[in-house]
Amino acid sequence: MMKLWRRTAGAIKDRSSIWLATLSPRTPYRHPDLEAAIIRATSHDGAKIDYTNARRVFQWIRTSPVYLKPLALGLSSRMEKTRSWVVALKGLMLIHGVFCCQIPSVQRMGRLPFDLSAFEDAHSNSSKTWGYNAFVRSYYAYLDQKSSLISSEAKNVKKELKPLLLDELIKIQTWQSMLDMLLQVRPLDEDMKGGLVLEAMNNLIFEIFDVYSQICNGIAQVLLDIYETPGKPEASLALQVVKKAATHVEDLTQYFEICREMGVLNASQSLKLEKIPEEDIKDLEKIINGSVNFHGKDNGGEMRSELRNGSKRGLKTVITDKWERFDADCCSSTTLQTPFASCSSSHLSLVSKPVHKQDLPDLITF
Known part of the structure; x- marks a missing residue:
C-alpha cells in the first residue's frame, strides 16, 4: 500500500512539474519542451526509464550548443529539488549520456550544474535507502570530477599541441x-x-x-x-x-x-x-x-x-x-x-x- 501511495504521489509530482515547465516562456535559458523531456526522462517511476525522452534530450544537445544552457538549468532545477534517489539516479544517467555525445560545448562545461554530494532520499526509511544514497553520491562525485577534467583537458589542447612527457x-x-x-x-x-x-x-x-x-x-x-x-x-x-x-x-x-x-x-x-x-x-x-x-x-x-x-x-x-x-x-x-x-x-x-x-x-x- 505504501509503495502504491509513493508511486501515485511521484506521478502527480511529475505531471505538475511538466505542466509548470510548459507554462514557462522560451528564453536563452529556458526551453519548455526540453525541460518537459528532462522531467519525463527523470521521472519518479523506479520501474522503467523513459528512453524516448532521453533520446530527445540527446538530440537537442547534438543539434546546437544553444540548448546546453536550458539543459543545465532544467536538469539542475530538477536535481536540486528532488529528494528521491530514483530521480537523482536517472538524472545522473542522463547527464552521463550527454557526456557521451562528445559535443565540444559539453566538454567545456566544467563542474556539473548541480550538487548531489550530500544527497539523501527522504521518501523511505534511511535504513532502507542508505545504500542508494551512497550510490548516488559516489556516481555524482565521479561525473562531477570527470566533467571538470575533460573541460580542463579541452582547454589545454588549445594551448599546447605537443604535451611534454612529464605532463x-x-x-x-x-x-x-x-x-x-x-x-x-x-x-x-x-x-x-x-x-x-x-x-x-x-x-x-x-x-x-x-x-x-x-x-x-x-x-x-x-x-x-x-x-x-x-x-x-x-x-x-x-x-x-x-x-x-x-x-x-x-x-x-x-x-x-x-x-x-x-x-x-x-x-x-x-x-x-x-x-x-x-x-x-x-x-x-x-x-x-x-x-x-x-x-x-x-x-x-x-x-x-x-x-x-x-x-x-x-x-x-x-x-x-x-x-x-x-x-x-x-x-x-x-x-x-x-x-x-x-x-x-x-x-x-x-x-x-x-x-x-x-x-x-x-x-x-x-
Missing part, C-alpha cells in the same frame, strides 16, 4: 585516480542489485572500459618515449604509473566479478585480466638506477632492438601494438551490449560507445 605522465596519473573513483560506484546493499541500479552498473562498464583505455594507450606511448628522453624523473614517475596499473588489474577483476554476480549484462562474459609481468617493471627500474643507458643499450645493446622488433621480452605487455590499440574499440558489439539508447546510435543505451571491430589487447582476454 603526459601526470595526465595518466589523474585518469588512474579517476578510475579509482569510478570503481567506488557500486551497490553496498544486497537489496540494491536490480532495477535502476543494475541499469546504471551496465552503463558504468562502458565507462570503465573508456577510462581504462585512456590509461593503457597513455602508458604504451609514454613508455616508448622514455627510451627517447634521457630523464630519470620521467622514468621514476612512469614506474609509479605502471605499478598503479598493476594494482588496477586486481581491482578491475574484483569489480567485474561483483558485476557478474549482479547480472550486469556487459560483465556477463568470462572476463580475465592478465597481470603486468614483473620483467616489465624491472626494465623501468633499470633505467632509473642507471643500468640501462639512454642510447637504448642494456648488457650488449639488446633492449632497444628487442623493443623495436616486438620481442616477447622487455616491456612485452606494456609496450605492444595491442596495448596501444586498447581504446573505445574494446566496446564493440561483439563484447559489450547496449541495453539503453545511445547518444550515437539507435540502440537503447544512455551510455554506449561506437561499434568497432578491433580485437581486445592481451591484457584483457575473453
Whole structure:
C-alpha cells in the first residue's frame, strides 16, 4: 500500500512539474519542451526509464550548443529539488549520456550544474535507502570530477599541441585516480542489485572500459618515449604509473566479478585480466638506477632492438601494438551490449560507445 501511495504521489509530482515547465516562456535559458523531456526522462517511476525522452534530450544537445544552457538549468532545477534517489539516479544517467555525445560545448562545461554530494532520499526509511544514497553520491562525485577534467583537458589542447612527457605522465596519473573513483560506484546493499541500479552498473562498464583505455594507450606511448628522453624523473614517475596499473588489474577483476554476480549484462562474459609481468617493471627500474643507458643499450645493446622488433621480452605487455590499440574499440558489439539508447546510435543505451571491430589487447582476454 505504501509503495502504491509513493508511486501515485511521484506521478502527480511529475505531471505538475511538466505542466509548470510548459507554462514557462522560451528564453536563452529556458526551453519548455526540453525541460518537459528532462522531467519525463527523470521521472519518479523506479520501474522503467523513459528512453524516448532521453533520446530527445540527446538530440537537442547534438543539434546546437544553444540548448546546453536550458539543459543545465532544467536538469539542475530538477536535481536540486528532488529528494528521491530514483530521480537523482536517472538524472545522473542522463547527464552521463550527454557526456557521451562528445559535443565540444559539453566538454567545456566544467563542474556539473548541480550538487548531489550530500544527497539523501527522504521518501523511505534511511535504513532502507542508505545504500542508494551512497550510490548516488559516489556516481555524482565521479561525473562531477570527470566533467571538470575533460573541460580542463579541452582547454589545454588549445594551448599546447605537443604535451611534454612529464605532463603526459601526470595526465595518466589523474585518469588512474579517476578510475579509482569510478570503481567506488557500486551497490553496498544486497537489496540494491536490480532495477535502476543494475541499469546504471551496465552503463558504468562502458565507462570503465573508456577510462581504462585512456590509461593503457597513455602508458604504451609514454613508455616508448622514455627510451627517447634521457630523464630519470620521467622514468621514476612512469614506474609509479605502471605499478598503479598493476594494482588496477586486481581491482578491475574484483569489480567485474561483483558485476557478474549482479547480472550486469556487459560483465556477463568470462572476463580475465592478465597481470603486468614483473620483467616489465624491472626494465623501468633499470633505467632509473642507471643500468640501462639512454642510447637504448642494456648488457650488449639488446633492449632497444628487442623493443623495436616486438620481442616477447622487455616491456612485452606494456609496450605492444595491442596495448596501444586498447581504446573505445574494446566496446564493440561483439563484447559489450547496449541495453539503453545511445547518444550515437539507435540502440537503447544512455551510455554506449561506437561499434568497432578491433580485437581486445592481451591484457584483457575473453
